[in-house]
Amino acid sequence: xxxxxxxxxxxxxxxxxxxxxxxxxxxxxxxxxxxxxxxxxxxxxxxxxxxxxxxxxxxxxxxxxxxxxxxxxxxxxxxxxxxxxxxxxxxxxxxxxxxxxxxxxxxxxxxxxxxxxxxxxxxxxxxxxxxxxxxxxxxxxxxxxxxxxxxxxxxxxxxxxxxxxxxxxxxxxxxxxxxxxxxxxxxxxxxxxxxxxxxxxxxxxxxxxxxxxxxxxxxxxxxxxxxxxxxxxxxxxxxxxxxxxxxxxxxxxxxxxxxxxxxxxxxxxxxxxxxxxxxxxxxxxxxxx
Amino acid sequence: xxxxxxxxxxxxxxxxxxxxxxxxxxxxxxxxxxxxxxxxxxxxxxxxxxxxxxxxxxxxxxxxxxxxxxxxxxxxxxxxxxxxxxxxxxxxxxxxxxxxxxxxxxxxxxxxxxxxxxxxxxxxxxxxxxxxxxxxxxxxxxxxxxxxxxxxxxxxxx
Numbered sequence: 001x002x003x004x005x006x007x008x009x010x011x012x013x014x015x016x017x018x019x020x021x022x023x024x025x026x027x028x029x030x031x032x033x034x035x036x037x038x039x040x041x042x043x044x045x046x047x048x049x050x051x052x053x054x055x056x057x058x059x060x061x062x063x064x065x066x067x068x069x070x071x072x073x074x075x076x077x078x079x080x081x082x083x084x085x086x087x088x089x090x091x092x093x094x095x096x097x098x099x100x101x102x103x104x105x106x107x108x109x110x111x112x113x114x115x116x117x118x119x120x121x122x123x124x125x126x127x128x129x130x131x132x133x134x135x136x137x138x139x140x141x142x143x144x145x146x147x148x149x150x151x152x153x154x155x156x157x158x159x160x161x162x163x164x165x166x167x168x169x170x171x172x173x174x175x176x177x178x179x180x181x182x183x184x185x186x187x188x189x190x191x192x193x194x195x196x197x198x199x200x201x202x203x204x205x206x207x208x209x210x211x212x213x214x215x216x217x218x219x220x221x222x223x224x225x226x227x228x229x230x231x232x233x234x235x236x237x238x239x240x241x242x243x244x245x246x247x248x249x250x251x252x253x254x255x256x257x258x259x260x261x262x263x264x265x266x267x268x269x270x271x272x273x274x275x276x277x278x279x280x281x282x283x284x285x286x287x288x289x
Numbered sequence: 290x291x292x293x294x295x296x297x298x299x300x301x302x303x304x305x306x307x308x309x310x311x312x313x314x315x316x317x318x319x320x321x322x323x324x325x326x327x328x329x330x331x332x333x334x335x336x337x338x339x340x341x342x343x344x345x346x347x348x349x350x351x352x353x354x355x356x357x358x359x360x361x362x363x364x365x366x367x368x369x370x371x372x373x374x375x376x377x378x379x380x381x382x383x384x385x386x387x388x389x390x391x392x393x394x395x396x397x398x399x400x401x402x403x404x405x406x407x408x409x410x411x412x413x414x415x416x417x418x419x420x421x422x423x424x425x426x427x428x429x430x431x432x433x434x435x436x437x438x439x440x441x442x443x444x445x446x447x
Contacts, residue, residue, distance in 0.1 A: 003314070
């Protein structure tokens with residue numbers, strides 16, 4: 001099968017892209033690594049493809065007082081090799097090394113991955129985990145939305161037809177913390193059968209705040225707010241006494257050709273335990289440096 | 290109404306100005322319009338890696354780009370990698386180690402290996418396997434391809 005017919009606009013500016021987006025059934029293309037497979041199968045049949053990949057202002061990474069702002073066109077490989085990202089949020093560079101393959105990472109972008117909203121992909125998990133907010137623009141106005149309101153369900157976001165994602169605000173983490181990311185796959189580069197990431201902020205051996213998020217476990221990446229609440233205030237040397245039922249209470253995985261729901265529920269608690277333990281170990285390792 | 294676009298691209302050092310329909314995939318453009326059939330089309334949805342080419346020096350799956358998107362870029366395909374009389378060093382190593390049987394996946398592997406050798410440390414077998422995981426081969430069982438990459442690592446320029 002070949003793609004259905006469409007018109008092509010190579011937008012040089014955001015204004016030009018937003019204006020073109022007023023046409024019905026128009027679609028934005030950036031790296032194309034999620035969209036083009038859908039177009040090749042005619043699961044997506046846009047009337048017009050608006051290429052934003054040459055809008056330079058969208059491919060910047062900037063460090064500000066309280067946040068890292070990552071432009072929507074930043075590719076996975078650009079993020080992996082960014083000194084600023086590696087310095088302030090090393091979990092991003094680490095997790096993205098597990099995204100697909102180098103060739104895909106040369107083209108795939110953060111904006112495309114977020115807009116595609118695969119709940120097993122790394123960027124959506126990181127965006128949800130790191131309390132990211134997303135800057136969105138349309139021809140009429142602009143808005144900023146929290147990750148938890150952005151991801152609605154599998155392959156569905158709050159992005160409207162006339163809107164473009166401009167950039168992502170990742171708040172810096174002020175306290176000392178440890179981090180960990182783990183992903184279960186059959187082959188390197190696959191979408192996660194199950195994945196988890198965590199950030200644990202620690203002061204004098206006490207957990208003062210934590211972020212814990214899982215992928216492949218439901219319609220969107222899921223923050224495990226119940227576990228975050230359980231471990232808050234605990235000493236890092238203490239036994240957390242979290243039961244499998246507590247680990248699983250917010251998860252809602254489905255079965256597909258890659259893994260059954262039962263399998264995901266079976267490995268889930270182990271992967272979540274691992275990232276908690278490894279985050280604390282990561283904190284200790286960094287402290288001793 | 291569908292607009293056709295004129296694109297100018299450099300392929301293997303040669304400049305081409307061509308008119309393309311926007312929906313034409315780069316892989317089809319290279320094979321059917323430029324008649325460079327060394328780029329192979331396997332799955333057509335970015336899974337098998339057979340159609341891998343270099344765009345401005347970076348590996349790209351040509352089935353996941355439209356020809357119009359290549360306007361102004363420098364493309365390198367397997368045809369630029371040596372001739373039957375004188376193979377490129379990566380091709381020579383594939384041949385020597387029997388790292389191909391039917392050869393369908395080989396253009397994609399050779400181009401992927403070129404980028405890996407130039408950009409990755411490849412310290413362990415696991416690094417090599419991970420680097421090659423985006424390219425599928427149904428003949429070799431991969432062992433001889435990994436052996437080939439290990440040999441190429443020994444002789445690469447630092």
